[in-house]
Amino acid sequence: MKTGGRLDAAIEILTDIETNHRPVSEALKDWGTKHRFAGSGDRAAIGNLVYDSLRKRSSIGWRMGAESPRALVLGTYVWTWGQGLAGLDAALAEPHAPAPLSDDERTRLGTDDGLADAPDPVRGDYPAWLETAFLRVFGDDAAAEGAALATRAPVDLRANALKSTRDKALKALEETGAVAGRLSPVAIRVPVPGGPGRAPHIESEPAYLKGHVEIQDEGSQIAALVAAAFGGSQILDLCAGGGGKTLALAAAFDNKGQIYAYDDDKRRMKDIFDRLKRSGVHDVQVRTPGKTDVLADLAGRMDLVLVDSPCTGTGTWRRRPDAKWRLTEAALEARMAEQDAVLDEAVRFVRPGGRLVYVTCSVLADENEDRIADFLIRHPDFTLIEPLSGLAKTDPATAAALARFVRRNERVAPVLRLSPATAGTDGFFVAVLEAAA
Numbered sequence: 001m002k003t004g005g006r007l008d009a010a011i012e013i014l015t016d017i018e019t020n021h022r023p024v025s026e027a028l029k030d031w032g033t034k035h036r037f038a039g040s041g042d043r044a045a046i047g048n049l050v051y052d053s054l055r056k057r058s059s060i061g062w063r064m065g066a067e068s069p070r071a072l073v074l075g076t077y078v079w080t081w082g083q084g085l086a087g088l089d090a091a092l093a094e095p096h097a098p099a100p101l102s103d104d105e106r107t108r109l110g111t112d113d114g115l116a117d118a119p120d121p122v123r124g125d126y127p128a129w130l131e132t133a134f135l136r137v138f139g140d141d142a143a144a145e146g147a148a149l150a151t152r153a154p155v156d157l158r159a160n161a162l163k164s165t166r167d168k169a170l171k172a173l174e175e176t177g178a179v180a181g182r183l184s185p186v187a188i189r190v191p192v193p194g195g196p197g198r199a200p201h202i203e204s205e206p207a208y209l210k211g212h213v214e215i216q217d218e219g220s221q222i223a224a225l226v227a228a229a230f231g232g233s234q235i236l237d238l239c240a241g242g243g244g245k246t247l248a249l250a251a252a253f254d255n256k257g258q259i260y261a262y263d264d265d266k267r268r269m270k271d272i273f274d275r276l277k278r279s280g281v282h283d284v285q286v287r288t289p290g291k292t293d294v295l296a297d298l299a300g301r302m303d304l305v306l307v308d309s310p311c312t313g314t315g316t317w318r319r320r321p322d323a324k325w326r327l328t329e330a331a332l333e334a335r336m337a338e339q340d341a342v343l344d345e346a347v348r349f350v351r352p353g354g355r356l357v358y359v360t361c362s363v364l365a366d367e368n369e370d371r372i373a374d375f376l377i378r379h380p381d382f383t384l385i386e387p388l389s390g391l392a393k394t395d396p397a398t399a400a401a402l403a404r405f406v407r408r409n410e411r412v413a414p415v416l417r418l419s420p421a422t423a424g425t426d427g428f429f430v431a432v433l434e435a436a437a
């Protein structure tokens with residue numbers, strides 16, 4: 001396919017997503033099934049056009065005067081992909097291309113900066129109803145933080161210390177352009193190309209197949225490292241899901257602790273057994289929910305309970321831009337109620353003097369500081385402690401590198417907050433609570 005045809009396909013897919021309220025991945029897959037002649041390069045380019053259009057829906061819509069699929073795709077090609085008006089004209093002259101530009105489109109696409117007077121949520125590409133929430137967390141940086149959440153994310157990997165080292169894994173992945181991560185000592189970052197370029201397919205790399213690396217955002221790795229550094233031998237990962245943090249905890253513990261992995265939704269745990277096996281993890285007991293209380297024997301015994309809480313995922317908008325525009329106030333409130341519930345549940349497992357680590361991949365204070373503030377009122381026997389105090393003992397260099405992400409002037413402090421703009425990771429929040437001895 002030529003570029004013109006790819007632009008037209010992206011418009012068709014975005015229209016399908018919008019009119020039929022379909023998830024992006026499903027709409028892309030469907031289009032692929034109906035257009036078998038499209039090669040893998042075409043599919044990658046079309047997928048990139050669709051995702052990039054969604055990432056900057058608001059700012060491109062503002063500049064184009066419309067948020068129609070056509071306006072978004074044309075704006076993405078000219079501005080985000082840097083092809084300019086001349087590049088677009090060339091593509092539109094190709095077979096199967098979208099219709100020629102109107103005069104208004106031509107004028108708008110030829111204007112360099114149409115965002116000078118735009119409000120923060122437009123410049124930062126986040127939903128207008130979150131304006132107050134973003135201002136509260138980011139202040140004057142709200143638009144810049146939003147804009148960083150509207151870029152493409154790199155592929156982050158965690159070198160699995162149980163099977164390899166970061167240096168060996170970097171060597172094995174040399175051809176992908178992999179480099180060492182900047183914050184986590186086990187992070188590897190694989191850059192993703194811009195424009196139509198295909199992201200590297202890590203799942204087919206021998207280093208991945210042999211369990212030497214796991215795919216995990218560097219922010220998620222840091223959350224696990226911060227938690228693991230509080231040590232102990234009995235750990236409960238209460239919201240284990242597919243096991244991303246469980247695997248990172250197990251690697252940090254070098255198979256020396258006993259980790260219990262649980263999730264109240266059995267389906268979310270479907271991949272965990274395969275992942276544990278591939279990673280060479282032996283010290284994890286998976287507990288799935290059943291008719292009886294399958295965690296009863298752990299009550300009051302855990303040195304560490306990790307609550308990797310359900311959340312809106314605002315910190316992961318780079319990877320799931322459609323979720324950004326689908327998020328509603330009702331969904332946010334539902335997540336907050338779940339967060340309170342799971343925090344309350346966690347309490348019964350923490351031994352006297354033990355720690356409860358609360359993690360979200362959201363940047364919103366409603367899901368972070370506010371949940372902890374309310375928790376401390378309900379559970380005055382817990383206190384918030386320095387989030388990096390564990391890591392400062394086990395890995396002082398990493399703790400020092402992370403110190404600038406500790407927030408001290410919030411409603412609840414100290415807490416750790418990472419974001420794409422400040423840390424180059426997904427948005428993550430970590431609070432560490434200690435039970436009275």
Ligand SMILES: C[S@@+](CC[C@H](N)C(=O)[O-])C[C@H]1O[C@@H](n2cnc3c(N)ncnc32)[C@H](O)[C@@H]1O
Pocket residue numbers: 238239240241242243244245246262263264265268308309310311338341342345
């Ligand atoms: C952010 S995801 C976990 C991701 C996972 N830890 C990882 O690193 O791959 C949150 C998980 O919490 C689970 N969950 C929600 N409420 C829960 C509860 N009350 N008890 C246990 N798990 C819960 C959800 O099913 C979901 O899988």
